[in-house]
Amino acid sequence: MGRPDDLVTTRKEVEQLGRRIVALQADVRDRAGLKGAVDQGLAEFGRLGVVCATRASARCTLVEGFVGGSA
Structure with missing residues (x-):
């Protein structure tokens, strides 16, 4: 577990690559908490290309066309 x-x-590591990141700790079982994390990402970037919510193992998903909270 992370x-x-x-x-x-x-x-x-992400910032050393010259990239930006919103890295937050949240409970993946807490839908409202996850929504808050996504909302923070949207506020920072305007749109999201990758969202990674992990539990005991990492699983990242590329979300095509994920803009303004809709896939």
Whole structure:
């Protein structure tokens, strides 16, 4: 299971590549919490290309056409 310091490491690695990231800790079972995280990403970027919500193992999904909260 991921730890908060893993999130810090991931953020640093992405930023070292010259990219931007919104990295948040949330419970994937909490729909309102996930919506809040997505809303923060939308506020920062205007649209989202990749959303990664993980539990014990990583699973990332490319969301084609995900703009303004609709897929």
